[in-house]
Amino acid sequence: MTLIHWQSRFENWLHETWPQDDKAHDVAHLRRVWQTAQRIMAAHDVDELVVLTACYFHDVVNLPKNHPERHLASAQAAAETRRILLTVFPDFPQEKFDAVAHAVHAHSFSAGVAAETLEAKIVQDADRLESLGAIGLARVFYVSGALGRPMFDSVDPLGRARPLNDTEWALDHFQKKLLTLPQTMQTAEGRQMAEHNASFLVTYMAKLCAELKGDFCSLDEEVLREFSAINEKY
Template sequence: MNIIEETKDFVEKRLSGEGTGHDWLHIERVYHNSLILIDETEESVDKTVVELASLLHDIADWKFTGGDEKAGPRIASDWLKSLSVDPAVIGHVCDIIQDISFKGAGVKTPMKTLEGEIVQDADRLDAIGAVGIARTFAYGGYKGQELYNPLIEPKNHQSQEAYKKQDTTSMNHFYEKLLLLKDRMNTPAGKKRAEERHQYMVEFLEMFFKENGYENSIHNTLLKNYK
């Protein structure tokens, strides 16, 4: 068994059955998204780095480790060292894991390398569209968030600290993160694939407000900015 297959097995055993939308199937989708983006990228890409980073990017997300942003890179590093992976590859993979996450609407999250851009795009594609909608409500349920509250307006978080401490609703999450992702994709292939998924979210939100009689709400008014 090679390092990719061993890593798949390691991550699957650790995350299978996880109920917040950060489970093995999320990892598997991000992995396959990454391979697609590699194929659609004209530049030279270190495929091994992309594969390992996509498989390990959520091995210990800060949201489930008491806010510890070093937990993921640390566990990934220990695992790759146990497989005797080249230290340069380990460093590259861990840098991607450290930098990949969304940190607030007002916080820039540039990736240092093309490999990082590909993995970040692959992860963000899984955060939008039909799957992204499903994952939003899975995580909201886990957090005990309100589904929707017309009196709570979305916030434009200007720091990672504010984003981490947010008291929000599942519907607000679309405005505070998901609807922003289309314009923050890195690669031409990622941008192209994000378009359809973004439009699906807009149509879902429009129908949600229509069915609930909130067509005149601030949320529906804000939605016009993302069409």
């Protein structure tokens, strides 16, 4: 069976069975992760079916960002993926179960599980790229809005005179996590894309800070210099 057939079967099952109330983690997200993974793995010799399957099931157990067991979600997703493949897709090669489960378990930032296979590294990179660039910008404010968090501190948007707290302010998440993602990338292709898209977030920060000062036609050059240098250091 071709990858396209497996992809179609996975998507059909997910659309029919999997709740998609969280639009930052819906089938469209899974499809984008797979699209990005294909770009990364083009230069590598990997098991494409393992990567495809992990991309489509890595969020099959998806706990909210503020859930106390959020760090356990990927382990639960790995176990649930095994169950689904065994019961719903009995023709899926069982010798690939371990590789798929590991890639699902290791994808999570909060779980802190080391990716030990190239397939797992590619899935991890592809998923983290969803947190950067224009898509990442949209997703971070979507999730923060769903959790009832303010977009930013209008008085001190970059946390110059206060501790950063991304459970309080959405924009703080840029410094707490998003701008650090390029240094966590496992592949050269993933890192290159992450650095490019992190630069987009820095530009957004500079535009926001300029607007908060009443300048709607420029970027805050101080913000650009500071955070572009940080991004380059990573």
